Every structure is written in structure tokens, then in C-alpha cells.
Amino acid sequence: MTESTRELVIVGVGSAPFDALLEILEERKTVTPAELKLLAADEAEVDPQVFANRSVPVQSLKEFAFTPEQVVLLLAAGETATAALAKAESAGAWVVDAAGISRGDESVALVHPLLNPALLNERDEQDRKVIAVPGAGAAMLAEALYPLKSQLQSVEVVLNQPVSALGKRSVDAAAAQTARLFNGQEPEVDETTGQRLAFNHLSSAEAPLESGHSFSELALILELRRLLGEEVALDATVNTASVFHGQLANLSVQLKDEQPLDTVRGLLANGVRLEMRERPSAQDAVGSENTLLGRLRSGLINPRQVVFCAASDNLRKDVAINCVQIVHLLLKTH
Helix, strand or coil, X not given: CCCCCCEEEEECCCCCCHHHHHHHHHHCCCCCHHHEEEEECCCCXXXXXXXXXXXXXXXXXXXXXXXXXXXXXXXXXXXXXXXXXXXXXHCCCEEEECCCCCCCCCCCEECCCCCCHHHXXXXXXXXXXXXXXXXXXXXXXXXXXXXXXXXEEEEEEXXXXXXXXXXXXXXXXXXXXXXXXXXXXXXXXXXXXXCCCCCCEECCCCCCCCCCCCHHHXXXXXXXXXXXXXXXXXXXXXXXXXXXXXXXXXXXXXXXXXXXXXXXXXXXXXXXXEEECCCCCHHXXXXXXXXXXXXXXXXXXXXXXXXXXXXXXXXXXXXXXXXXXXXXXXXXXX
């Protein structure tokens, strides 16, 4: 791809991570306004977006012509976005799926830019030019667990996801519900979850499957297996906290061999983009480019158990920055 013809096409203007993504692209000068194409995933007209002090128009996805010189970043799911993936791939463009459209498709490489970026260079000519980005929860947890990867036997996760993990509509719904409650009015329930989001804590934002798990929980387990290895036993619970941004997970890890807690702390402290805190919170993590780890302690169930928590900015760090790093590699070297 030459400097004069490269383009980044973003599908999903107005999605939850979109604003953070534009900020990172501008901060890192990944593309110029002339090299950026913005597409709306639905039929509604969207106002032009400001990028690097320039106005960039938002085009119709259905009428857009993809080319081999493009990297197409999918931030929104749905039938239209799924069709766009197929159309862009047929045109020979690189496709970065950050919306979970290709989740579970083993023909699509799952790439975390810090943990396995070499996958981008290991593809054969017959391999698909589609890259999947881990969901925000899996991205954070994989980073937090990676320094212990060789010692992991099993991991149990309770992920407290923010409302923004459900999408921009749920963020808007939570804001409207909060305003009504402060004005002494009864809020309407969120259409996505069927429950109130403001000042609430949902055990699950989705109806359970036959196993009792939610789809999001099984998707999280699947992505962690692909990033950490099939030999690690995993289970996950995903609930939704009444905060707009920032996620926090509690992890109970069983190691293959008993390790001194100081050894575990040293491994975690030296991990890439990991920062040790005494009591990390989701609020502390918002705006940070690190995953915050803390409350490290030995478990009381068996001597090989270690318990700790992880917090991160789910939109800026775990979606936007990861996407920009992958896009940068594709634009520069492929």
C-alpha cells in the first residue's frame, strides 16, 4: 500500500467507541483527514465529523465502493455492517472487525496488538484479509493474565462491564433515566436489556442460554481461550454496573504450582501496559492507557490460588487504542 493511496474507512460513526477512536487517530497522526473515510451503518443522515480541524463528511455505507488500497474498520454490528464486511473483503481491502461480526470464525485471526501482533505477518496468500479485535473485556483480561500464562491452570472471572459496553443507545438511555430520577420521575426501562440501567446493577444484560451462561460470557471465554491457550480452564460471569465508562473484573486464578505472592506480584508489575495500584477503580482507569491491577492476595480455598482485580478504560484503551495500533501496522506494512 503506497503513501499516496492508503485510506482508512470507518464503519460505525456514532458508535460507543467512535469518539475515542477519532481522538487516538488524531493524537498519533495515523491518517490525515484526506485519508479518512467515514460511513454510517444505517440510513440516517449523520453530520460531518471534525478530525484534525477538518470537516470529514459521513457517507452512505450502501453506496460506498471499497478498494484494495483501504483498511476497513468495523465498529458497528448488524446486517448492514455484516454485508459491508463481505463487500470490503471481496474488493481486496483489509478488514478489522471490532464489532464481533466474525466472532467464532476460526478462519479469522484474533489479534491483540500487544500479545500476538506477529499473526499479521504469519498469514499465507490464501488466508483471509480479515482481522478480529478482542472485545474490551477479553482485551483487558488477556493483558492482565498474560504474565502468568505459563503457570495458569484455571481462571474464574467476574467482569463488571459499564453501560457503554452495551452500545451508544444504552448510554443515552442511562443518561435519560438518570435525569428523570433526579427530577422525581419514573424512568422508562432500557429497550436492549428490558431493565433500568440508572442506579442499578444487572446480574446479566442478556437472557440466559440453555447452559445458564449469557452469549457475552461464552464469547468472552472463547476469546480468552484463543489468546491464552486451550489448556487453561475458564469460566466467566458478566454483569452490568450503573456507570457509563470503565470496566472492572475480579479474577480468581489457580496456578499449576504454588508461587510466593511476591513472585506473582513481580510478574504482573513487569507486564506490558500493566500498572499496580493498591485499590484500583473503574474511575481511576478511565483516561489511562494502562490496565490497573490491585488487591492481589492469596486465596483461601487452596495454596495455588491467587486473587486480584483489573480495571481499564473499555472504550479508549481496550477498543480505540488496540484498533489504532492494528490499523497502523496494516497501513504501514501491508
